[in-house]
Amino acid sequence: MKKYDIIIVGTGVGGCFTALHLPEDKNILMVTKSILEESDSFLAQGGICVLRDENDFDSFFEDTMKAGHYKNKKESVETMINNSREIINELIDFGVDFERENGELLYTREGAHAKPRILYHKDITGQEITEKLLVQIKLRKNIEILENTTMIDIITKENSCCGVVLKNQDGIFAVYAKNIVLATGGIGGVYKNSTNFPHLTGDSLAICKKHNVKLKDVSYVQIHPTSLYSKRPGRRFLVSESVRGEGALLYDKNFERFTEELIPRDKLTQKILAQMEKDGTDFVWLDMREIKKHGIDIEKRFPNIIKRCREEGYEPTKECIPVVPAQHYFMGGVEVDSNSQTSMENLYAVGETSCNGVHGANRLASNSLLESLVFGKIAAFHIISKNEENDVEEQNIDLEKYSDLDKIFAEYKEIIFKEIEDDKIQKGAEE
Template sequence: MTEILTHLAGRPVIVGSGLAGLMAALTLAPQPVVLITKAELGAETSSAWAQGGIAASVGADDSAELHLADTLAAGDGLCDPEVAAGIVSEAPAVIAALEKAGVRFDRNAAGELSLGLEAAHCRPRIVHAEGDGSGAAIVRALVQAVSSTPSVTVLADFEVRRLLLADGAIGGVLCASKGRAFILPTPHVLLATGGVGGLYEATTNPVGNFGQGIALAARAGAELADMEFVQFHPTALRSKRRPLALVSEAVRGEGAVLINERGERFMADQPAAELAPRDVVARAISAEIARGGRVFLDARVALGDRFPMRFPVIDKLCREAGVDPARQLIPVAPAVHYHMGGVATDESGRSSVPGLWVAGEAASTGLHGANRLASNSLLEAAVMGMRAARDIAGTAACLRPTAIEPLPPQPDASPVRGIVSGHLGVLRNGGTIHGAIGALLPLVEQEGPATDPAIVALLIAVFAALRTESRGAHARTDFPLKLANARRRRMSLPQVLNFAQAVLSNPLARSA
């Protein structure tokens, strides 16, 4: 039997308790709001695992214009310049808002914000907290702030399985908790559900994050954008741990270098060397591994005995894997870290479905383009979480009755991971992409536990098939060059399904 949560009906619903969701809830106060999280508040979020920090042009020699230039360069021609300019210009205000909410950023002896340098940034501008524990420190402070805000009702251990529609607009959410079904009627939903790393076997994200928000929005009819752009972090700690531990780009920013098993510094001749954009570094490491080699990060000279002080979290993770990073080489390999694509939104976080907003990694605003600039993710999450909240607060509420739907099964991404990992990795080609489409489409059509993860994976595969070039995080060995005109792409789920079916009806595609 499905229980209708009438006592909470009509309140805006935020799905997800990472940075975007928490900032949205605080921004909406004192307006009553419901925050739904499938784990405890702030737990199992990519935000809490972020090491580097937040990119913000707060240094004396920095500016929003320089930050924007770096963002556009990393985005490889696919950023929306206007959207990007707006978001990076709000970075100093975001730092101030987070400090007001209780976040304590690291400062130097003079009391100034300590700023780190990461790849593709022309200035040190990474504002961090507790060294390399920035995400955890930020989320911990915001969780405390949200827990102390009476207007926020938290439904923990609740999982949203479907968005309910009424006359083409949002009418509510269908949730599951402890084997029971619940409907929460609402005209306003903000999805802040994180990324797609759980679709891959090698990821630095919580393994349960397979793109739930994207699947929910796609089923509701929302347009998706640039789904092919999956960013692989070049330096995950190679170990038996799952998910893989991240060795932050900030370690290379402090001077650590990449070498192969022969002791060769294979990035030395590249522009910016180890601090080249992530897609460049990930492809170079993948090439070393593909030839049968191994890759290591060498921090012995650059950091040495300072390593545990500057990077206490990474030091602990390395030691758990049997490596002393101050004196030994750190074994690394690429792993899925961030998704630049997602639900297409405007500058306020609105999707194409009335009543549905999306913020953070689940959204595609146009900030990141084809390749996210390091530490722009937490910035975007905070900015867009606050913008969406302000937009929701200024939107009239009209609660519409919805039909009661049966509760779908709990999603299971395990049947999808092997397909996605083998066919949609760092280097792709038409054969592997079409192979992914052929394997994923039956899972989508059978409507079982694997269907929602398969929908997200199929979106990635179809968008990848349509982009016949190599750009940013999308690298095709059969189309190694960039097209002269960069173009973003938007599609709905029915359009994607039609394309997938057309591919499989082509004998050449089937044989691939």
């Protein structure tokens, strides 16, 4: 039997930050379904929110609550905001290179923000943060990493989690730990059009449902208003909200504006879909050329987006680009308390997998990285505080029942969609 002190399933910013705040005398296993560079944390373009100063608290709080349709858990929002500056300082200590001018941090603005409060690194902020955290992870001798390894199930005893069932090239096997942290990302892989990596299929939700672990707000699925339109199959490329924050405009088929570009994401998505239906088109136009009128070099500010547009055959410095809404973020998830602990003992969830109530019914732009980091750190501190002495015992697991993976994950997908539909019906009845 292979045993660890903590097993973390997922290597995005939530999983990494949890691991980095655990003592180095703890034996930690980190598992990722793909390779380290294929978490949705890597894909985050726009930036990460931070409390500018004490005078910004009320505005930051209100922007988050309003974007979430006031369905947010106030205590969680307060926790996130109050911890934001400390988190940013830690990231800088880890080597994260946020944009600066004359040594001072630069802030940008995105949709539904009353003022600029978003730190960024070019247009690949998530990649910059995740890469720097992974550097630190690899330096820790107490952390073992398994790539291309899929979690099939959790192992439980009564209402306590004590391990996970995994599958990789070596076969199907069980590993045990005193504490398990689920940081497996979102559910984009179950959608036809999504900005997420296709292997992120919400497995944790279905597994938790199977073991009677509470889920929350699973019908709160965010559609990003602007992904780059393409006829190619596969993941949709996100055109960051920062593009509109810096001055880009949206046009209909006649190249006329039809909406305010910085309204909340769900509202803007509705406007775009309505315009597409009115025009009989599969997309609307985004004009990045307008950014230059604000004195910004768009090739320097958004190099990755410009590069991808050119790969698709568009020259955004000279012409408009086609954009369309796509599934982007999951505000619901495995329900957790203020310590990131689920309804099952010794089982935690952080990041997009979890639902601590921060985002409400609609996430405010650039709150995702911050939320994952804040509550990942909180999970680590709670695990440390328990000072557990009891060892985990091997359970009698029939690994043969996991041999038909296609059937298992088809069932998991059905569970997820059924939960989303049931939650929609319940919320409709409540309203």
